[in-house]
Amino acid sequence: MSTRIPSLLEPYLSLPPEASLILLTSVLGASSNWLVIRFIYSALQGQDAPPEQGDTKVLLVSFMRDLNFWKENARRLGLDLDKLATKKRFAFVDGLSGLYLPAQGSAPVRAGQKVLSDPDLTAISKEIQHAIEMYSQDGASRILLVIDQLDLLLATGGDRVSAVEIEEMLMGMREHVHATVLTLSADSSLVSSQQTPLESNHAAALLGVAHTADFIMSLRLLDSGTARDVSGVVRITVGNQESITDQRAGGKMEQKELLYFIGGDGGVKVFERGQ
Amino acid sequence: MSFRKRNVGVAQPGDLSAARAHGDKAPVPGVRPSPLDGRLTTSTGTKSLDALLAGHAGLAMGTSVLIEESGTTDFGAALLRYYAAEGVVQGHNVHVLGMNESWCRELPGLSGVDGAREKEETRSSDERMKIAWRYERLGEFGRSRDRSIPQASRQSSGSHAQSIFCHDFDLSKRLALPTPGQLQFVPAALRQNLDFADSKTELSPFTNFISHLTSQLSSSPTSIHRVIVPNILSPALYHSEASRPENILQFLHALRALLRKYPEELTAMITLPSTLYPRTAGLTRWMELLSDGVLELAPFPSTAIAAKASSGVSTVHEEPPQGMLKIHRLPIFHEKGGGGGESSGFGDDLAFTLSRRKGLVIKPFSLPPVEGDSEAQQGLDGNQGKSTKVDLEF
Structure with a gap:
């Protein structure tokens, strides 16, 4: 089982302490999907939690990818999301297929799946809150909220959505869940120049979230060009060191920079430089 | 010849119909697995x-x-x-x-629409000779992963002249x-x-x-x-x-x-x-x-x-x-x-x-x-x- 999660990343991927926020950043060509899948895997597969705390549940909100993509990649790790959905341990909020596409007919919505159809921020957060409530009814359970590419709302929202509103919405959702994993794009062209409203809003949101995050795992391509056996670099930056090491008995959080390689079969190798 | 015999023996009626179903699906022109x-x-x-x-x-x-x-x-x-x-x-x-x-x-x-069609055919059959048999089958029936596809059905779908995936313009x-x-x-x-x-x-x-x-x-x-x-x-x-x-x-x-x-x-x-x-x-x-x-x-x-x-x-x-x-x-x-x-x-x-x-x-x-x-x-x-x-x- 431990082979599915790279051993060097194990301390970071295990279920985070309560109320923590983990930020994953990606760039074009170095996507964070494999890391998201492994967060979900370790949350749903790890059975070491004391029974009185109940099951860990995952609510995945994805604005760029559909459920089929996540299912296919989870299956490679031996995780059956359909089965987990019927057990009420996994739920999916689809922010892709209905957000800007006019609804046509009524597609059958399966258990544990919700399709967002109104791009308005309050409507979206209401839908997500509703999904969280549905899953926290039985009390003793911890919900891990995973939001994939929340920054899309900022980009497509135009003048109506500002960075502050995104952060407020995120804060509202964090109140109701155990911990949150968030992925954002951190391409230099989105962050560095800040000339257009799109860029400055994105930079503001990204920096705001980065400062509140407990730790950040940022993915990027190799600085020195491409290599056959390296897909990219993952840099782990720990925010508020004390709070997170207190609550975590196991591995100590360290700032690290590691290389990773993703094989054709979806397997991931993580190694230090020079190994 | 022994392998063919075994194929026939192992193939069950269910498998055959499954292969048919895939055969029906495969001939969408210009699409391959x-x-x-x-x-x-x-x-x-x-x-x-x-x-x-x-x-x-x-x-x-x-x-x-x-x-x-x-x-x-x-x-x-x-x-x-x-x-x-x-x-x-x-x-x-x-x-x-x-x-x-x-x-x-x-x-x-x-x-070269007139003469080239034939040339294309022979070329594609030449290429077929070069490709290992296993991979070639994967190309046509990759989705099925079915070991017991009858050879006859394979050939019939191949002869559909739709084997050209990318034309020359x-x-x-x-x-x-x-x-x-x-x-x-x-x-x-x-x-x-x-x-x-x-x-x-x-x-x-x-x-x-x-x-x-x-x-x-x-x-x-x-x-x-x-x-x-x-x-x-x-x-x-x-x-x-x-x-x-x-x-x-x-x-x-x-x-x-x-x-x-x-x-x-x-x-x-x-x-x-x-x-x-x-x-x-x-x-x-x-x-x-x-x-x-x-x-x-x-x-x-x-x-x-x-x-x-x-x-x-x-x-x-x-x-x-x-x-x-x-x-x-x-x-x-x-x-x-x-x-x-x-x-x-x-x-x-x-x-x-x-x-x-x-x-x-x-x-x-x-x-x-x-x-x-x-x-x-x-x-x-x-x-x-x-x-x-x-x-x-x-």
Whole structure:
């Protein structure tokens, strides 16, 4: 089982302490999907939690990818999301297929799946809150909220959505869940120049979230060009060191920079430089 | 012969019908399963581009490619035309957005239609001989993974003359236009509606594209569709309102949703003038993030081409490259995280050449020996090492 999660990343991927926020950043060509899948895997597969705390549940909100993509990649790790959905341990909020596409007919919505159809921020957060409530009814359970590419709302929202509103919405959702994993794009062209409203809003949101995050795992391509056996670099930056090491008995959080390689079969190798 | 006998013996009636079912599914012209993971792919109409797409040997269905081109040339349009022509020849539905009917008059025709068909057949059978039997079967029945496919059914589906995945086109010929329904054009709303009543409803300039695509896709669910958007956001074609982030990004998001909704029917190819929308801008980056594949064409300045053409062609048999191609993202491959696709060419220096017969050929870039240098080198060789020593002393 431990082979599915790279051993060097194990301390970071295990279920985070309560109320923590983990930020994953990606760039074009170095996507964070494999890391998201492994967060979900370790949350749903790890059975070491004391029974009185109940099951860990995952609510995945994805604005760029559909459920089929996540299912296919989870299956490679031996995780059956359909089965987990019927057990009420996994739920999916689809922010892709209905957000800007006019609804046509009524597609059958399966258990544990919700399709967002109104791009308005309050409507979206209401839908997500509703999904969280549905899953926290039985009390003793911890919900891990995973939001994939929340920054899309900022980009497509135009003048109506500002960075502050995104952060407020995120804060509202964090109140109701155990911990949150968030992925954002951190391409230099989105962050560095800040000339257009799109860029400055994105930079503001990204920096705001980065400062509140407990730790950040940022993915990027190799600085020195491409290599056959390296897909990219993952840099782990720990925010508020004390709070997170207190609550975590196991591995100590360290700032690290590691290389990773993703094989054709979806397997991931993580190694230090020079190994 | 013993293996065949065993095959017959093991094959159960259920298996046979399963193979039939796949056999019915396979003959969709122009679509074949990827050798990597069996997902359906279709050809871009450009062989060397098909080969680049991370080992899938074609553009995976349900994905899109964004082609950025700098400068005033339009090599991207050539790629789009091959993609459209391939779709027309294979009988796919082609939707051209933002253009009118005149665009399709310049689609390249099939090269050597009369005699070539036979030649193509023999060539493809030659190729079949070379490919290991196991992989060849994977190519046709990769999805089934069924060991007990009767040989007869395999051959019958192979003889369907639909084995051509990517045709050869000739730029100097014109494609005979197909039945009217197959090629469809949705012009961009150039002029904004000045009525006050309409401005309240805030119709995006791309709304008619999306409504066209949704109605077309839902009305013919089994056929294959190709979406082509030439020069998106170019001020010659689109109103400035279109390039507001909310409009264009919402369109691309909706297109992405459509691609995911019809993962076995739809592919899309878009070109973007990157001189007007540079890659350093946040808007362009979001357009790239919303596309599955991102390619950048960087043509050499025309003077360089002319100079090289005059000197290079006579001596070197190969045509000089006309520009560089950069791969920023590949469908499927980068969505998983990248890596593992050694044949992808991601990060390599690639050059492209557009020629009349071969179409757009992409190959690794290598600098030809500079004319003057080679003479100097020959001179040095003739004068032996001594003179070089003398030359070096000063």
